[in-house]
Amino acid sequence: MEGGLSRSNSFTDYASTSSFLGKKYVCRCDLDAVLRTSLTYQNMRGRFWGCPKFEVGKVGKAGNACDFFHFLDGDEVIEGRARDLLLRLKDKQIRLEKEIQSYKEENENLIAEKGKLL
Structure with a gap:
């Protein structure tokens, strides 16, 4: 687990x-x-x-x-929470970068389709 x-x-x-x-x-x-x-x-x-x-x-x-x-102790708690936060932020950054890439690809596909229609 x-x-x-x-x-x-x-x-x-x-x-x-x-x-x-x-x-x-x-x-x-x-x-x-x-x-x-x-x-x-x-x-x-x-x-x-x-x-x-x-x-x-x-x-x-x-x-x-x-x-x-x-x-x-207090230092371990702060360190652990900071590490948790950094890991969550890194995961979010990776997810958002993938989402941006997906939108860029979708935008390029839409531009290509628009060019075919004109």
Whole structure:
């Protein structure tokens, strides 16, 4: 689910590996931690790295997630948000450049058709 988004009633899971911010965190299950955003009342929108197998209410039970989590500090949050924004802007730029190229081609085709009609 790389880059995907899932929700539970207490966190949002961005399902990106911990290399997202240039740091690598590994949970106690020996898996790459995933970036999540807390949606609890006490820590609304706090971002943290957690075990990818985590499910609400099932920590420590057989076959489920470990209790690993690491809250991002202010610099990591800013860096991550800046990287997110830059990636979204780059994607938008590429999409708009393709759209412009498509309009240019359509315009050239219309000009050619107009020339044939005259």
